Amino acid sequence: MTAPPMLEVKDLHAFYGRAHILHGISLEARAGEVVALLGRNGAGKSTAMKAIMGLVPPARGEVSFAGQRIERLPPYRIARLGLGYVPEERRIFTELSVMENLEVGRQAARAGVPLWTEDKLFALFPNLARMRERPGGRMSGGEQQMLTIARTLMGNPSCVLLDEPSEGLAPIIVEEMAHSIRALKGEGMSVILCEQNLHFALGVADRAYIIEKGQIRFGGSMAELAANDSLREQYLSV
């Protein structure tokens, strides 16, 4: 018998302005699982995350998280249920220090979920520990990416949506990022990440979905995906 999925999306539709971006996507993520959402730029990956998070109101479909329907909830209620969101553009509070950025993300402890403290986060992202009082605006892109993840973790999420965590980062930082994501999985957290970098996804994810023109075209294990050249050629063109 399997436990119900941590996050389950059924037939989700979403619009961006007038453009119909998501045409009924369905996916799920189980506790402690890393799931990659792959696809070209503009395929609808970011919109899918925003729709799950309530930042783009879903037009139709169901989203369940930890056994609760969330598709009609405002973003802050969703976040308070333990679903964390790390945006692609990072959206660091540039005027606030590292510590203050973390403070904004802080939420009460959640039963059954590891409690994150500043010290624990600094152990995961040692770079941040050296710049506690530095304003977010005076950090490099890689440091900001660490901070935006750390900020979301301060909410003690049981599941995190990571939008393009490797984009625009130097290869060395990308490797650190992969390490951090595996560490989160080690803590029992579910992670859903949007990626264009297949190489990166192969290194961290258990399963993958391929999204193309707002629809899911493939769902399966990373091994299946790695073995299927035509699939990759068709939808990811790498």
Next chain:
Amino acid sequence: MSHAILQVEGLHKAFGGVQAVADVSFAVSAGEMLALIGPNGAGKSTCFNMLNGQLTPDSGIVRLEGRDIVGLRPRAIWRLGVGRTFQITATFASLSVRENVQMALYSHAGRLRSLLSRFGAAFAREADALLDQVGMLDQAERTCGVLAYGDLKRVELAIALANEPRLLLMDEPTAGMAPKERVALMELTARLARARNIAVLFTEHDMDVVFTQADRIIVLDRGVLIAGGTPPEVRANPNVRAVYLGSAH
């Protein structure tokens, strides 16, 4: 190789004591595609903005066809024959695609000051010809505000070509586009540049685009040019591999 359209010598810029760009020199020839690459924060944008007039260098020379353009405003530089596309597309969202291009044509002809004639009567054919070249003619009537991102990039290219430029400055021209579209856009750019003998300088993150489309590549790291040459030369350069491409490539 033909003559240099853009010549940059000893460009310097510091922000509050931090050297952002130091002693950068390079040249772009007519019909050539030159890629400027480097990690985030290497000074690419600073460098770019000193060429287009948005920033004034602390020292150094920027020559467009032999003429010093340091200190000129962006619109003056445009009048000398420099077309631009932006990292985040900048078009006139409430105007139609055709009107966007016509706006550049009217401006080029110095005909925007009329108060009573009807805009859009002139340059319609010229605008359509440009839109045809970038493959946007079928969407000429649509409002720019509703276009897909990749299409906006092509509109930008058409606008940039409207003043018969000698030099195109393209800041991350393919950011936000699908991989296949990216190569297509840059192939189109290269074709137009060669046909019209335009020099093209572009920054780019997508290495596939850079290595397939650029004639030459220069690499910036922490404000300093660390390498330059043809794609195979740059790819083989150990300095470049260390700071930028890393082990993944």
Next chain:
Amino acid sequence: MTLASILIQLLNGLAAAASLFLVSAGLSLIFGVTRIVNFAHGSLYMLGLYGAYSLIEFFGRTPLGFWGAVVLAALAVGLVGVLIEVLVLRRIYRAPELFQLLATFAVVLVIKDIALFTWGAEDLVGPRAPGLSMAVEIMGRRIPAYDLVLIAIGPVVLGLVWLLLTRTRWGALVRAATQDREMVGALGVDQAKLFTSVFFVGSVLAGLGGALQIPREPANLELDLAIIADAFVVTVVGGLGSIGGAFLAAIIIGVAKAFCIGIGTVTWFGFEVSFSKLTLVVEFLIMALVLVVRPYGLLGKPQAAQRAAEPAPRLQVPSWTFALVWLALLALVPLFADRYTTILLTDIVCFALFSVSLHFIMGPAGMVSFGHAAYFGIGAYAAGLLMKRFGLPMEAALLLAPLVAGLFAIVYGWFCVRLSGVYLAMLTLAFAQISWSIVFQWDSVTGGSNGVFGVWPSPWLADKTTYYYLALVLCGAGIVFLWRVLFSPFGYALRAGRDSPLRAEAIGIDLRGFQWAAFVLVGALAGLAGAVYAFSKGSISPSSISIAQSTDGLIMVLLGGVETLTGPVVGAAIFTWLRDVVARNTEFWRAVMGGVILLIVLLFPQGLVGGLKALVARWREQRA
């Protein structure tokens, strides 16, 4: 000036700065987080004064009664702020910025009449602070002890606000939301609660600023717009969103004003220069100066670009036949209507041109003006004065008046086009207020508060119906002209510059030059509207140049809808007609107008014409 008198003026200035700082800090805080320019903030200050007055009467004039009343009044005003936020603003956070502005205008109207109803129209002079009514002698001069307390309160509140913002979780949330409120929401913070709390704190500061003034200033109904103009100046000089900047600016302005009063009239090179008359203008001069040198204020930073601003819609070319049919219909009205209706129609026609000219600049040209009445009023005064003081024939005065308004627009516009967004809007307000002050104070020429009388048209135009036709022809021509310009290359260039200044510059458009020209153009046409209006009324008063007149214009445009061409005309007609009808039936016409506007804002967030179009579109869709 002696050292002693310099010190005294300095202390006077610092005392005056205290309240100014409190109000401005509140305004700045609220704007930072909610991005709403809260015109009703001045009304909250006014309520603070009235509230303190009544509470002191209730508690008795003891030190405890006084200070208890001040604190309680501030807290009560905080609750009023919460009420405004919860009942009105919370419902329209997603509406366009300008519509939120309209809602706050409506709140101003409603609060003014509530104050009128509760406290009456007479000025209420409050008591001096019990226990502090004596004067302290400093260097041989006497200064009220209460002023010294005020001087201390400013820095104390600054310190408290600073601690609140930098040392508490609430402060971190507020500063984070100032930058990116959507992200704050996605991190689990309830924005609605945060906004409400910010409104509470900001309103308490406004209320406290008002309550503390009770020993210095009588409570009266004009304070709301007067203080909001001051507070705008302070926040803009200091830098929007910067509390420290607001403090600095309040001190600079408070002290500058005090010195102007202190210096009085001085003779320089045989010229008498009245510094005390400068007091009304000096803050605006400081603001104009600061903004030209530091466009984001002394301690301000460029505002973060607002994400996901809806692009402006395409403008529909007006149907000229439609316009002609309307003109013809309007021309026929006097055949059936009585004299009263004809006069009302003349007003409507004037305000329609005023409103269309404002729409031109704030819609297609993208420059919101809070001080458009400047040009309307200057046009009116120019017409009157050219005739009365220079003896020009009425016809010549009428035609020259727009040129005078245009000349002022050349000067004001030169400064304004250097800025954008809220800063630009506030600078326009500053220039309007400067113009008002000059008109108000220059008794010998402008008639001061009485205005100019006997500004009647030539005999051949004296008949109300004839004059209506003149107004219809001139204003109608002005409107058609402006509409036409919108579709000319010039008009397109303006729209292009509004859509993307970056791209406009990159294709060689001298955007500032175009915007400046647009400023002058609409200034001249607003001046025409003012001149036609002046001759229809026969007199001109300073109110034609006031903030209230400017906000009337904004209400007309926003009521009709900024996204359509006909909107401003419809807005002008409905507003003018409604005000006339309501004012004839109740003393509290403002509250009724405010209520109507609030209803419209809550029901049609795209303006009347935009809302009707959406309704029609939905109806057609259902039929299809």
